[in-house]
Amino acid sequence: MTLQSNQTLITKLEGMIHDCLKDYISHDEPLAILDFPDIRNCGDSAIWLGEMAYLKKRYDKRPTYVSRITDFSPEQLERIMPTGPIFIHGGGNFGDIWDAHQDFREQVLERFPNRQVIQFPQSIHYKSQVRLDESARVIGRHKNFVLLVRDEESKEFALKHFDCEVRLCPDMAFCIGPIEPEKSEIPVLAMLRSDLEKVGDADLSAYPDIPKEDWTTESARRVRVSKALGAATALLALKPAEIRLRKLDAAAHNRLRRGIRQISRGHTIVTDRLHVHICSLLLGRPHAVLDNNYGKIRRFMAAFSGDTDLAYKATSLDDGIAWARCKADQSSLPQLSVLRSDLHVRPVG
Structure with missing residues (x-):
C-alpha cells in the first residue's frame, strides 16, 4: 500500500x-x-x-x-x-x-x-x-x-x-489522521501483550536480535509535566471543568507521543495489540498482526482495516517475524524526525 x-x-x-x-x-x-x-x-x-x-x-x-x-x-x-x-x-x-x-x-x-x-x-x-x-x-x-x-x-x-x-x-x-513517524532504529520490533488479553507467553529466545516490548509506563518527569500544566492553567482562572480537560488532554498527548516514539523504533513491527496495528497504519509502517485472546484484532480488521498491504495476518509468531524481517530487508520507508504538530500539547482557546 x-x-x-x-x-x-x-x-x-x-x-x-x-x-x-x-x-x-x-x-x-x-x-x-x-x-x-x-x-x-x-x-x-x-x-x-x-x-x-x-x-x-x-x-x-x-x-x-x-x-x-x-x-x-x-x-x-x-x-x-x-x-x-x-x-x-x-x-x-x-x-x-x-x-x-x-x-x-x-x-x-x-x-x-x-x-x-x-x-x-x-x-x-x-x-x-x-x-x-x-x-x-x-x-x-x-x-x-x-x-x-x-x-x-x-x-x-x-x-x-x-x-x-x-x-x-x-x-x-x-x-487523529496520519502521523509522521520518527526515525527507525531496528529492523523488527515485537510489541506483544503482557496483560489479561495475551495469548500464552511469547517466546522470542530464538530471536535475540528482536526486542520484545509492551507499552511502557510514563516517567515521573512526564507526570510532573502534566501536573505543572494543571497548576499553570489554574492561574488563568479557568473554569474547573476546563482545567480538568486540559490536564487529561496533556496526559493523553504525553502517552501517545511516548507510544509513537516506542513503535517508530521498529522499521517493521510484530504485534498482538489492536492499537499498535492502528497506530502503525497512521504511521504508514508495515506490521505483522497476531491476535489477542478473543479475536479482537482479526474481527476489527475484517470489518475495517484488513485490506492493506501494510498489515500481514500472521499465522504464528514465527510467521510474523519471518514476514517482518523480509519486509524490513525490502522496504525503504521515508524517515521523518518529528510527530505531527497537532499531536503536541498546546493552549486551547
Missing part, C-alpha cells in the same frame, strides 16, 4: 465514523465524555485523542464535562450540563474482562435513566453468563442507550443480547 492509498483508507474510516456519530452530536448542544483512560496503554490515549479530534474537526467544540472513573461526579455533571448526551470513552473493555469499566458504564446508565448515553466504539467479550445477564438488565431498563461497536461479531452479539440501538463504527483513533 502506498502512502497515498493509506491516506485514502484513513479518510474513508473517518467518514464512516462521522456517518455514525452525526446523529448524536450537534453544534449547539453540550456533551460529556466519561471514563478518561488514565492508564499506561497508549492505545487508549489514541482513542481519546481521536474522540477529541473528531469533535474539533467536525464541530469545532470540546466536551463540556469530562472525568475519569475515579473523579466522576454525577452532581457536577448535572450542574454543569443539565441537558445533552453523555458519551462513554471507547475501547475494548465492554464485558467482563475489565470489570471496573463495565461496572462504571452500568452505573452511569442507572444514574441517568432519562439522558441519552452513547458508547463510543467498543469490542465486546463476555465469559460469564451471569454478568452478561446483569448487563442486559441494566441496558434494558435504560431506554436511550446507543452502543457503537468495532466489529461485526460484537454487533451480532449486542443485537442478540441487548435491547438498545447498535451500530457498527470504526475505532475513534483514526480521527
Whole structure:
C-alpha cells in the first residue's frame, strides 16, 4: 500500500465514523465524555485523542464535562450540563474482562435513566453468563442507550443480547489522521501483550536480535509535566471543568507521543495489540498482526482495516517475524524526525 492509498483508507474510516456519530452530536448542544483512560496503554490515549479530534474537526467544540472513573461526579455533571448526551470513552473493555469499566458504564446508565448515553466504539467479550445477564438488565431498563461497536461479531452479539440501538463504527483513533513517524532504529520490533488479553507467553529466545516490548509506563518527569500544566492553567482562572480537560488532554498527548516514539523504533513491527496495528497504519509502517485472546484484532480488521498491504495476518509468531524481517530487508520507508504538530500539547482557546 502506498502512502497515498493509506491516506485514502484513513479518510474513508473517518467518514464512516462521522456517518455514525452525526446523529448524536450537534453544534449547539453540550456533551460529556466519561471514563478518561488514565492508564499506561497508549492505545487508549489514541482513542481519546481521536474522540477529541473528531469533535474539533467536525464541530469545532470540546466536551463540556469530562472525568475519569475515579473523579466522576454525577452532581457536577448535572450542574454543569443539565441537558445533552453523555458519551462513554471507547475501547475494548465492554464485558467482563475489565470489570471496573463495565461496572462504571452500568452505573452511569442507572444514574441517568432519562439522558441519552452513547458508547463510543467498543469490542465486546463476555465469559460469564451471569454478568452478561446483569448487563442486559441494566441496558434494558435504560431506554436511550446507543452502543457503537468495532466489529461485526460484537454487533451480532449486542443485537442478540441487548435491547438498545447498535451500530457498527470504526475505532475513534483514526480521527487523529496520519502521523509522521520518527526515525527507525531496528529492523523488527515485537510489541506483544503482557496483560489479561495475551495469548500464552511469547517466546522470542530464538530471536535475540528482536526486542520484545509492551507499552511502557510514563516517567515521573512526564507526570510532573502534566501536573505543572494543571497548576499553570489554574492561574488563568479557568473554569474547573476546563482545567480538568486540559490536564487529561496533556496526559493523553504525553502517552501517545511516548507510544509513537516506542513503535517508530521498529522499521517493521510484530504485534498482538489492536492499537499498535492502528497506530502503525497512521504511521504508514508495515506490521505483522497476531491476535489477542478473543479475536479482537482479526474481527476489527475484517470489518475495517484488513485490506492493506501494510498489515500481514500472521499465522504464528514465527510467521510474523519471518514476514517482518523480509519486509524490513525490502522496504525503504521515508524517515521523518518529528510527530505531527497537532499531536503536541498546546493552549486551547
